[in-house]
Amino acid sequence: MTDDSAAFRDSRLSFDERVDDLLERLTTSEKIALLHQFTPAFPHLGISAFRTGQEALHGVAWMGPATVFPQAVGLGATWHPELLREVGTAVGTEVRAMRARDSRVGLNVWSPTVNLLRDPRWGRNEEGYAEDPRLTAALATAYSGGLRGDHPVYWRTAPLLKHWLAHNNETDRSVTSSSVRARVLHEYELPAFRGPVVAGTVIGVMPAYNLVNGRPNHVGSHLRDHLRAWTDAELVVCSDAAAPSNLVDEEHYFDTHEESHAAALRAGVDSFTDHDQDSSKTIARLTTALEAGLIETADIDRAARRLLLMRLRLGEFDPDVDPYAGIGVDQIDTPHHQALAQRAAEEAVVLLKNDAALPLDSGRMRRLAVVGPLADEVKLDWYSGDLIRRCSPLEGLRERLGAGTVVHAEGADRILLQAVDGGRWLTVAPETPDRSGEDSAALNPAHVSGTTELPPVTLSDVPSELDLLDWGGGVVTLRAVANRHYLSVGDDDLLRADKEQPGGWVVQETFHLEPVSTEGGNSGAHRLFHLGSGRYVSADPATGALRVFSRDAETAEHFMVLPVSEGASAVADAARDADAVLVVVGNDPHINGRETEDRADVELPAQQRRLVEAARAANPRTILAMTSSYPYAVPDLHEELPALLWSAHGGQAAGHALARVLLGEVSPAGRLPQTWYRSTGDLPDLLDYDIIGAGATYQYFTGPVLYPFGHGLSYTSFGYTDLRVERSETTVTAEFTVTNTGERPGDEVAQLYIRALDPRVPRPRRELRGHWRGHLRPGESQRVSLAFPVTELGHWDVAHGRWTVDPGSYEILVGRSSEAIELRSVVTVTGAAPQPRPALSDGIEACAFDECDGIVLADRDKQRGDVVACDGEHPGRLLFRDCDLTPAPRTVTFEVARESAGAASVELRSGETPIATATVPSTGDRYTWTRVSVPVAIPAGTHDLRLILCGSLRLNRVDFSATG
Known part of the structure; x- marks a missing residue:
């Protein structure tokens, strides 16, 4: 029997008082x-059960x-915070x-993703x-402000x-270290x-x-030193899935799970996402850590307190006064949400180039060819919800121009596969699987698997x-013409044509067609390699059923x-006599990224x-629309084609949005949220996080680009006048x-951008220090005011370990x-010139270098502190500018x-002199x-001062002494 008079249920008390009461009622x-x-x-x-974690990146995911x-x-391409707040x-x-x-x-939503799109090859660029x-x-x-809501309590x-x-980076993501x-x-x-965090959203x-710098994020001191220093609010830190176990199992950073869990808890992790719904292992590890003295009850209380405060904020214990408690299922896919999804998709379209090819004149359009693999697709990604409605580019244009005006060719190559041994053919049963009774909602679809009853x-x-x-990189999908479903592999390792789209945590619908080589060269035959299992397709001698075997x-x-x-x-045939051709290409978000x-x-x-080249050869009025993550x-193609557009996968209203932009019903105003480079060769190593040294992103890249950060064209023109700057x-x-x-x-x-002069x-x-998005009618003007703190003219002063604004001129x-x-x-x-680095009085932290080459940053110990490390294959070099050595030192200690x-x-070295x-x-x-002194x-x-590190070693500090 519960006590409804308990203090933790009294909404008149402060949240802190209520949590204090609740913690006293709970056992360890x-x-x-x-x-x-x-x-x-x-x-x-x-008190009901609770879970942290509900994916909601661009809509509610995994729950139907x-x-x-x-x-x-x-x-991001909308550059429109007000819109994102509405979407949130x-x-x-x-x-x-x-x-x-x-x-x-769950009401604790794991969104948004704020990792910076430093390298466009990152697999999660779309996030x-x-x-x-x-x-x-x-x-x-x-976006998070919209998710949170405006209620003060x-x-x-x-x-x-x-x-x-x-x-x-996704490559070896659980074991790689970002040197920052x-x-x-x-x-x-x-x-x-x-x-x-500072905004409180x-x-x-x-x-x-x-x-990061050799220490796992889940035990890193940055959680204490930075994140929790930004606000007085009790923040919650939730581990990523399986990351607590990874500290031992993959990273080998600790010898036991008890040590690792204790270190994560002390570092500030409050909620452990591990072993899916089975909490027994986490409970056992933390219990043993407590008994062994690796953590204290205060560590447990601190994390529990943060989690309970979150639940209080969500109104769990105050259903009668929670302003959001009355929201019901009638608020899913409302007309307002449908219109908002379309508006967001429209605002996200970026016009990259336009030589008067757009907008299309619907009144004169006799025939429009809409071609390409994404012309009639609405692709979802790993963090999408299930579509209630959809509109592809083909459907959007046919709706506006009429089905008879718009012709379509997907551009897939149609093939047969014949076994060399015996001459039999790959055969697909024509039936379509019935999924009418399936429940698509799963807490994490990575843990859902199964097979259908469709014959193999x-x-x-x-x-x-x-x-x-x-889809690039030799990765192909094979779709049966008989039932329009993709070849896939189930839990029984048999091939079936039973998937409407590629997907799943491990994609089972992708293959390599590997040429079979002989002594005389390519035999013309191919092996079918299944990427999901890492095995080859072979036939059962008795039944002829194809399975991944070895x-x-x-x-x-x-x-x-x-x-x-x-x-x-087929694309050329569709394009040849058209008034215009739209080629829609791009990626499937489940494949190759x-x-x-x-x-x-x-x-x-x-x-x-x-396909683009075939359309262009058949018809010079070819427009390229790239729909990609x-x-x-x-x-x-930029040089050859009269118009190019880009949009991310636009969700349920993507086709309506693109059609309205193409036909001039909406003037495009999306802007690129990242640099488009001219080639892969312009990019540094994927694991090089030093954007300064690598010359990466629009901030430091000095070469020519295809399209710069912030680029996007319009169907109208805008003038800028009368800039006035006050400080x-x-x-x-x-x-x-x-x-x-x-x-x-x-x-x-x-x-609005800034640039330091000299x-x-x-x-x-x-x-970038500010931006404004606004709607203007022809001839209309808007006075725009953008402001930013003077401190944002500055940079991090490594010599003194603080933020500084140097005197000088800034554009x-x-x-x-x-x-x-x-x-x-x-x-x-104006102001005093920066003081030299106090090298004699304070020494030099090795990680506080001005420039480096051939080194990585590493962990001083498992708790905190960064050092530099050299792998021994090549010398490591460090530069420390303007080091004050007065009086003259007699010894140096490393x-x-x-x-x-x-x-x-x-x-x-001093300069280049040893x-x-x-x-x-x-x-x-x-x-x-x-410590070694010389x-x-x-x-x-x-x-x-320069340091040359030879051999495999780690350097923490350099100290000087004026005495011998």
């Missing part, structure tokens, strides 16, 4: 149970039908509505907003930011998170799988035609690939390129006038993109650690530090 074991993602009910207190908005990168409000409302129907729906931290922060604050949902910190120097950390990585963060694909005397679609190529069935029809020919898989390059798949390198003690304000100088109404996105350290070519740039600058002004900051034996040394060399002994362990010969004064 019950508090520990709170720390798993799936928290049990406590019937004696009348919902309004599907454009992908996050598409929302709609998504948060649908979370509540689904919760009313299904108690499995982020932009490559710029302040644009990302502005959009994330808006209760939250609609509790948004949680993903993924803390420096996470931009101090300037990149403070100037680039942290601001994206700081904005929403999020409940907390989810640490990423990767390590076999070898027989009856051939079945297949549509082959190439990883050994020698056991694979050999097939001749016999063409039936060529997709490029998604969670767990990075892209190898930024090239358009070969088959898709052939990331940029492509298409400089040749107060705390704020820089730029005012200017934007005028629609064209003949159509439209939105403009004005962008900086003493490398500074970005451009840094204020206003324009239509990071390169299309229309107005300029200069502001001046604090070093070295696990291996062999020769290693540290050489100190002044000291120390031999580094083995200390037996990377965390065992020793004489140094250098006059008193300010010097640029």
Whole structure:
């Protein structure tokens, strides 16, 4: 029997008082149970079960039908915080509505993703907003603000930011370390998170799988040193799935799970997402850690307190006064949400090039060819909800122009597969699987598997035609013409044509067609390699059923690939007599770039390129629409085609949106949220997180680009005039006038950048500091005012470990993109010149370098502190500018650690002159530090110091002494 008079149920008391009361009523074991993602009910207190984690990146995911908005990168392309707040409000409302129907729906939503789109090859590019931290922060604050709601006490949902910190690679994501120097950390990585946290629109963060500077994010000190220092609010930190176990099982950072869980809890992780719904392992590990003295009850109470405060904010214990408690299922896919999804998709379309080919004249359009593999598709991604309604580009254009006006050719190559041994054909049963009774809602579809009753694909005397679609990198899908379903592999390893679309955590619908080589060259035959299982397709000798059997190529069935029809020919036929041709290409978000898989390059798949070229050869009035989760390198197509557009996968209304833009019903105003490079060769290594040293993103890349950050064209024109910049003690304000100088109404996105003139350290070519999106009628003007703190003229001063604004001149740039600058002004900051680095008095932290080469940042120990490490294959080099060595030092001391034996040394130079060399002994362990002192010969004064590290070693500090 519960006590309804308990203080924790008294809404008149403060949340802190109520949590204090509740914690006193819980046993230690019950508090520990709170720390798993799936928290049990406590019937004696009348408390229900609870789970952290509900995916809501661009609509409610994994819980059944919902309004599907454009992908996050598409929302980023709108550059429209007010719109994102509306979308967040709609998504948060649908979370509540689904919760009313299904108690499995969680109110702690794991969204938005604020990882910066530093490299377009990142598999999860679709999940982020932009490559710029302040644009990302502005959009994330808006979206999470909508999810949270405006009530001063209760939250609609509790948004949680993903993924803390420096996470931009899927390749070996659980074991790779992001080497992040101090300037990149403070100037680039942290601001994206700081904005929403300081604004109070999020409940907390989810640490990423990767390590940062050699230490796993889940035990990193940045959670304490930065995240929790930004606000007095009690933030919640939820681990990523299986990450607590990864600390031992994959990263081998700790020897036992008890140690790792204790370290994560002490570092600030509150909720452990591990072993799916089975909380027993997490409870046992934390219990043992407590008994062993690795953690204290205060650590458990602290985490439990944060989680209970979140539940209070969500109104769980106050249903009578919770303003969101009455939201019901009638709030799913409302007319308002449908219109908002279409508006978001329209605002996300980016016009990349237009030589008067657009908009299309619907009144004169006799025949429009709409071709390509995505012409009649509405692709979803891993974090999409189920579509209630859909509109493809083909459907959107036929709705407006009439079915008789619009012709279609997908462009798939149609083939037959014939077994070399015996001459039998791959055969597909024509039946379509019945999924009418399936429940699509799953807490995590990664854990859902199964097979259908559809007969397997076999070898027989009856051939079945297949549509082959190439997604790049040799990855293809095979779709049966007989039932329009993709070949897939089930739990029984049999091939069936039973999937409407590729998908799932492990995609079972992708293959390689591997040429079979002989001594004389290519035999013409192919093996069918199934990517999901990593095995080859072979036939059962008795039944002829095809299954994935072995990883050994020698056991694979050999097939001749016999063409039936060529997709490029069909596209050319459709294009030849058309008034205009629209080629729609792009990616399937489940293939060649998604969670767990990075892209190898930024090239358009070969088959898709052939379709564009065939359309262009047949009809010069060819328009390219790229619908993708990331940029492509298409400089040749930019030169050849009269018009190009890009949009992310636009959700349920993508086709309506694209059609309205193409026909001029909407003037495009999307802007690129990341740089489009001319080739893969323009990109640094995927794992190089040092954007300064690597010259990455629009801030530091100095080469020519295909389309710059912020680029996007319109059907009208805009003029910029009368820039006035004022600087107060705390704020820089730029005012200017934007005028629609064209003949159509439209939105403009004005962008404000800064640039340091004559900086003493490398500074970005451009840094976004504000933007405005507004609608203007022809001839209408708008006075725009954009302001930012004076401190944002500055940078992280590594010499003194603080943010600083150097005296000097700073250019204020206003324009239509990071390169299309229309107005300029200069502001001046006065003050004392920066002091030299106090090298003699304070020493030098090795990680506080100005420039580096051949080193990575690593962990000083398992708790906190960064050091530099050299792998021994190549010398490591460090530069420390303007080091004050007055009076002249006589000795220099290096604090070093070295696990291996062999020769290693540290050489100190003044400029290029060697002044000291120390031999580094083995200390037996990377965390065992020793100090090596040697004489140094250098006059008193300010010097640029260089360090040359030879051999495998780690360096923590350099200290000087004026005495011998």
